[in-house]
Amino acid sequence: MSAREEILGRVRAALAGVDPSGPVPPAPRVPVTDPADLVNLFADRVADYRAVVERCTAVELPERLAAALPPGARVVIAPGLGVTVPGAVVDDGLTALELDQFGAVVTAARVGIAETGTIVLDHGPGQGRRVISLIPDHHVCLVRTDQVVADVPDAIELLDPARPLTWISGPSATSDIELDRVEGVHGPRVLDVIVVEA
């Protein structure tokens, strides 16, 4: 008998006589709030993770972006970003080793979650392959105000599980040494989130 048949047989035997209907009550949701409050909460919660949060209009964005990027750093951006970043290289399948030579990356996002201060990338247009927002040490992420939702269940509803997803809440961190929080182990050590008025 294959391992598969054996395991499934053991599962069946273990549950003989057990009612297979496990009712799941609906998960609680946070009360609906004013969209402006939602964006404020999002910005506060992102900042709590020691990420840099800025807010601006679409017109101000290019200037803010230029100011946020580390001076002299090589910058990579995802195809379809929709904002011009002077001097930036558009990713066209760079290798990890090549990406290691870049100091910063600019991407868009799919969803912002206010309650938890999380941005979620689904690696669609403007966000790029997972690797580009992972290797460079500084990640600038653009979130539109109309992308901000209240809480995790709202994000889950919007997100397509068929796509790879990266949920980001602050810069990479560890508390493995005597529980001292250290920002940045392997992921980007600096995270800038620019919230753009939609």
Next chain:
Amino acid sequence: MSGTFVGMPAFPEAARAALGDTQLRHNLAHATATIRDRRARVVAEVPAWEELRLVGAAVKESALVDLERHLLRLEETLTANGAVVHWAGDAAEANAIVARIARGHGVDEVVKVKSMATQEIGLNEALAEQGIAAWETDLAELIVQLGNDLPSHILVPAIHRNRAEIREIFRDRMGEVGRAAPEDLSDEPAMLAGAARLHLREKFLRAKVAVSGANFAVAETGTLVVVESEGNGRMCLTLPEVLISVVGIEKVVPTWAGLDPLLRLLPRSSTGERMNPYTSTWSGVTPGDGPQEVHVVLLDNGRTRALADDVGRQALRCIRCSACLNVCPVYERVGGHAYGSVYPGPIGAILNPLMRGVGSDAQVDSLPYASSLCGACFEVCPVRIDIPQVLVHLRSRVVDGHRGDPVPKAEAVAMRATAWAFTDARRLALAERASSMAGRVLSRLGRSTLPGGRATAGRLPGASAWTNARDLPAPPRESFRAWWRRTDGGRGQDRS
């Protein structure tokens, strides 16, 4: 390679040895108190927390009571997404599958993201036997691995090491296995993390094969989820060409929507954060992005034994947040190693007997007694596992199993005494006064030496731990960890 827990002394002995290790006790007390406070703060922020716990428990329970259907669905969706699904009945089968895939790609190393399932099956050791080095990439796991040591806490496995020890480990060992630590390495946590970043980046950039676990596996969509902090998980899940994920069959979540309560419960319960820095989800292969060959190994290794226990089944709901460890008075004092398993603390005290089987050895049978039944673990558990209820149930099974014994099992008797002593402070004071008597009881039970060659302390571990250093027995000739290294986790020491 890190050691395994094979041959670990039973809980009472190991606990007494650990209690003599003041560094370990100090670090653990600090760690558990800090994480406890953080958790309490972020949990208080969620008004519907109790409701959320009920939903989280219901999601996991619904998967367990109809596990066959959900496993088959998971297999189907994963396969449709381009993943290759393997089934492993036990540790040896799982290890053989991973080794075969790695060998098929001609590699002599793999990068790994922290996974309790792979620790449970001893994957690193099994791969080493095949000439394949498995590099742990989680900072704490790296410390444990380079220190040739064992993890002591689910969440912060190197909590028994302080910064000076970590610096020594990095300076001594990094160069032997890759990029050496910088000459001027200080014991600043940021400096140490920086050294780990450089050491591991070299490995990430050249790795062809990665091994991970998964926090959740969504049956409906064929999606695996890894929750982490450092970004080493993202590195392993993104950079290599081949990804192998070893997933316990209890990790199944029936629906995509079912992830919601769990992703809200886990980070707050675990690290005391509103959300952990990184969560990655992937559904098989994504053309042009990430690993183009994806394997999923579905692992039983005793889980169906636990599933068959009507009272104990709920332990399989565990999402490994470690909240129960941090509130446990027994765990705080004896540390993770004393449980002799990759699953320590209150959850370990039930999961190990359930998965390995009551009566399988003295170590396992002593675990249900490693508790005072104070109930704190149930109160913090995000998926409402009634650990005290399962402990009581398992104790009766241990007792039933030993009914025919001519004399009571030493471990059982000793642990009953310990558990009793932990229940409240008044009893502890009594226990302290009665300790010489307890010592006589313990020595009548025939324990002549402890790990490390120390004579029995002649005191209840609870008593000496709670009444500060003055009462501690004379320092052992050899520390617990030194004993551990010398005897290769007890395997090299004859115990009767």
